[in-house]
Amino acid sequence: MLLEPIKWKANKIIFIDQTELPSRLKYVRCGDIATLCEAIRKLRLRGAPLIGVSVALGYALAAIKSRTRAGLREDLRKASGRLKATRPTAVNLFWAMKRMEDAFSRLPADMDLRKVKRSLLKEALSMLIEDQDMCRAIGRNGALLIKNRDIILTHCNAGMLATAGQGTALSIFYEAKKKGRKFKVYADETRPLMQGSRLTMWELMRNGIDATLICDDMAASVIKNKGVTKIIVGADRIAENGDAANKIGTYGLAVLAKHHKIPFYIAAPSSTIDHNIKTGRDIPIEERRRDEMIYVGEKQTAPIKAKVYNPAFDVTPAELITAIITESGVYDIKRFRGI
Amino acid sequence: MLLEPIKWKANKIIFIDQTELPSRLKYVRCGDIATLCEAIRKLRLRGAPLIGVSVALGYALAAIKSRTRAGLREDLRKASGRLKATRPTAVNLFWAMKRMEDAFSRLPADMDLRKVKRSLLKEALSMLIEDQDMCRAIGRNGALLIKNRDIILTHCNAGMLATAGQGTALSIFYEAKKKGRKFKVYADETRPLMQGSRLTMWELMRNGIDATLICDDMAASVIKNKGVTKIIVGADRIAENGDAANKIGTYGLAVLAKHHKIPFYIAAPSSTIDHNIKTGRDIPIEERRRDEMIYVGEKQTAPIKAKVYNPAFDVTPAELITAIITESGVYDIKRFRGI
Numbered sequence: 001m002l003l004e005p006i007k008w009k010a011n012k013i014i015f016i017d018q019t020e021l022p023s024r025l026k027y028v029r030c031g032d033i034a035t036l037c038e039a040i041r042k043l044r045l046r047g048a049p050l051i052g053v054s055v056a057l058g059y060a061l062a063a064i065k066s067r068t069r070a071g072l073r074e075d076l077r078k079a080s081g082r083l084k085a086t087r088p089t090a091v092n093l094f095w096a097m098k099r100m101e102d103a104f105s106r107l108p109a110d111m112d113l114r115k116v117k118r119s120l121l122k123e124a125l126s127m128l129i130e131d132q133d134m135c136r137a138i139g140r141n142g143a144l145l146i147k148n149r150d151i152i153l154t155h156c157n158a159g160m161l162a163t164a165g166q167g168t169a170l171s172i173f174y175e176a177k178k179k180g181r182k183f184k185v186y187a188d189e190t191r192p193l194m195q196g197s198r199l200t201m202w203e204l205m206r207n208g209i210d211a212t213l214i215c216d217d218m219a220a221s222v223i224k225n226k227g228v229t230k231i232i233v234g235a236d237r238i239a240e241n242g243d244a245a246n247k248i249g250t251y252g253l254a255v256l257a258k259h260h261k262i263p264f265y266i267a268a269p270s271s272t273i274d275h276n277i278k279t280g281r282d283i284p285i286e287e288r289r290r291d292e293m294i295y296v297g298e299k300q301t302a303p304i305k306a307k308v309y310n311p312a313f314d315v316t317p318a319e320l321i322t323a324i325i326t327e328s329g330v331y332d333i334k335r336f337r338g339i
Numbered sequence: 340m341l342l343e344p345i346k347w348k349a350n351k352i353i354f355i356d357q358t359e360l361p362s363r364l365k366y367v368r369c370g371d372i373a374t375l376c377e378a379i380r381k382l383r384l385r386g387a388p389l390i391g392v393s394v395a396l397g398y399a400l401a402a403i404k405s406r407t408r409a410g411l412r413e414d415l416r417k418a419s420g421r422l423k424a425t426r427p428t429a430v431n432l433f434w435a436m437k438r439m440e441d442a443f444s445r446l447p448a449d450m451d452l453r454k455v456k457r458s459l460l461k462e463a464l465s466m467l468i469e470d471q472d473m474c475r476a477i478g479r480n481g482a483l484l485i486k487n488r489d490i491i492l493t494h495c496n497a498g499m500l501a502t503a504g505q506g507t508a509l510s511i512f513y514e515a516k517k518k519g520r521k522f523k524v525y526a527d528e529t530r531p532l533m534q535g536s537r538l539t540m541w542e543l544m545r546n547g548i549d550a551t552l553i554c555d556d557m558a559a560s561v562i563k564n565k566g567v568t569k570i571i572v573g574a575d576r577i578a579e580n581g582d583a584a585n586k587i588g589t590y591g592l593a594v595l596a597k598h599h600k601i602p603f604y605i606a607a608p609s610s611t612i613d614h615n616i617k618t619g620r621d622i623p624i625e626e627r628r629r630d631e632m633i634y635v636g637e638k639q640t641a642p643i644k645a646k647v648y649n650p651a652f653d654v655t656p657a658e659l660i661t662a663i664i665t666e667s668g669v670y671d672i673k674r675f676r677g678i
C-alpha cells in the first residue's frame with residue numbers, strides 16, 4: 001500500500017515524522033519554513049528525492065505566506081537560503097530549489113500576488129507528481145534485473161519514505177513483486193540513525209516483501225554465507241563520471257560486492273546527477289552531530305567525551321558500480337558518461 | 340591503569356558487569372554457578388580469554404561449594420556441563436575447562452576434600468596469572484609492528500575487558516605507547532552489542548590512547564579517507580589452517596584491508612588455536628537473540644515482528660590474514676600451520 005510521506009493540504013505541508021518510526025506513524029502539519037528546516041535537519045523528512053519535493057513545497061509555502069507583491073522576491077530569497085542550508089550532500093535539494101526559482105523568475109514581474117502563489121504551488125505539486133512517476137519508472141526499469149530466487153541486500157532507506165512516491169531502490173522490489181518474482185531482501189540496519197531497521201524494514205514488511213534485518217557489520221558474512229546475488233541502494237548525488245554519494249556504508253558494500261563478484265546497482269532519479277561535478281571528490285560530505293553516536297534514545301552507548309567521526313555519506317567510485325538505474329533506463333556504468 | 344575485570348576474593352568471583360559500561364563501573368560478587376553462567380550468556384563477562392579464566396574459576400568455585408568427597412566428581416561434572424553450554428564459539432572456554440578437568444583427574448582419588456579444593460583453586464588462579472603474562476607478551480610482540488603515525492582500526496573489544504590482563508589486540512596499543520610510539524586508533528562501534536563504543540572506547544580513553552569512535556558502516560570510508568595503515572583485532576577460535584572466528588564484522592574488515600592493500604592482523608593467545616579443527620568451516624557460529632537488534636535499551640529501533648539474522652561471529656579465511664600475533668611471536672600466515 002502506497003504511503004504518503006508528504007502531501008499538501010489547506011496551505012500546509014503534511015509529512016510523516018520519520019524519527020517516530022517504527023513505533024508510531026505520526027503526521028506533522030507544517031505551516032512555516034522554520035519547522036520545515038528543522039524537520040529536514042533532524043531527518044524527520046529525509047531521502048534525497050523527498051527532500052527535493054519538500055523544499056519545492058517549502059518555496060511555495062513561503063510565497064503563500066508572503067504579504068505583499070513588493071516583498072515577495074525577498075521573502076522567497078530568504079526561504080530558499082534557509083532551506084538550502086539544511087543539508088549539503090543531496091543534490092536534489094538544490095536541483096528542486098533551482099527549478100522553483102527558475103519558475104518564479106519566468107513569471108511576469110507585474111503578475112498579481114495571488115496568481116504568483118497559485119503558479120508556484122502548481123509547480124511544486126507537479127514536482128510531487130513527477131516524483132511519483134519517476135519512482136514507478138525506476139522500479140519498472142530495475143525490476144527487469146530481478147530474477148526468481150534473487151537474494152538482494154540494501155542499505156539505508158531508498159523507499160517510499162525517501163520519495164514522494166514508491167521509492168527508488170525499494171520501488172524495484174515493489175515492481176518485481178507485482179510481476180510475481182520471488183526473492184528475498186536483507187536490510188542493513190544503517191547506523192547511526194538506523195534508517196534500515198526503523199524505516200526500510202517497516203516499509204518492506206507493510207508491503208509484503210520477504211525482508212530480514214541485519215546489522216551493518218553482518219553484511220560481509222551474509223553476502224558470503226547466505227548467497228546474496230546483488231546489492232541495490234539509492235544515491236544522494238552522482239558525479240558526471242558515475243561516482244555516487246550515498247548513505248555512509250555504501251562504499252564498503254560496493255567493495256564487498258566486488259570481492260564476492262556480485263553486481264552492485266545504484267537506483268536514483270536523473271535529478272540526482274550533478275552535471276556541475278566531474279568526480280566524487282567534489283561532492284561535499286555532511287558530518288553530523290556526535291550525539292548520534294553517543295546515545296540511542298536515552299541509552300548511553302559510548303563514553304560522553306568520546307571523540308567521534310560521524311560522516312553521513314560516502315562516495316562509491318564508478319569502477320565499483322555495475323549500473324545506474326534511473327527513470328529513463330538501466331545504464332551500464334561504462335556507458336554512463338553519456339546520459 | 341590496569342583494570343581487574345575478574346578476581347577471586349573470599350570464595351567469590353568478583354567481576355565487572357560489562358553490560359553496565361560505559362555509564363557505570365559495577366562489580367558483581369558471584370558465589371554460584373548459575374549467576375556465572377547467566378553473566379557469560381548475557382555478556383556481563385565476555386571476551387574469549389576472560390571467558391576461559393571465568394570458567395576455570397567457576398570450576399574451582401563448584402569444588403569449593405561441594406559438600407562431600409563422594410559427591411565432588413558429580414558436582415564438578417554438572418558445573419562443567421553448565422558452563423560449557425553458555426557460549427559455543429570461543430574455544431578458550433573449552434580449553435580452560437579441559438585443563439581444569441585434567442588437573443582434577445590427576446589428583447589422587449583418596450585426596451582429602453579440602454586439599455582438592457585448594458589444588459583446583461590454585462590451578463584456576465595460575466591460569467589467571469598466565470593470562471596476564473600472555474597479554475603482556477602479545478602486546479610486546481605486536482608492538483614491534485607499530486610505527487609512528489600509524490592509524491589503526493580495531494573492532495569489538497580485545498582489551499583489558501576481554502582478558503584477565505591488559506588484553507590482546509589492545510595490549511599491543513598499550514605496549515606501543517610505553518615504547519613512545521605515536522599513533523591513532525579508530526574503534527568500530529560493533530553492533531549489535533556495541534562492545535567497541537561501550538568498552539573499547541572507555542578502556543582506550545582511560546589509558547590515554549588517541550581513539551576515535553566510528554560506526555561499523557564507516558570503516559570503509561575511514562580506511563580510504565583517513566589513511567588507515569593497519570587493522571588489528573582479536574579472535575575467539577583459530578582453525579589449524581589459520582581461518583579465524585572473531586566478532587561479526589571482522590570478515591568484512593579483512594576484505595576491506597585487502598581492497599585497500601593494508602595488513603590485517605589477528606592477536607590472540609595460542610589457547611585460541613583449536614587443533615581439532617582443520618578449517619573455519621568447522622567452527623560453530625553462535626546466533627543470538629532477536630531482541631538485541633530490535634531494541635537498544637528501552638528504545639525500539641526496528642519493527643517488533645521484524646525477521647532478523649543475528650550471528651555473533653564470522654570466520655575470516657586465512658588468505659585475508661597477514662599474520663597472527665600470539666604470546667610466542669608474530670606468525671606470518673604462510674608459516675602459521677607450523678605453530
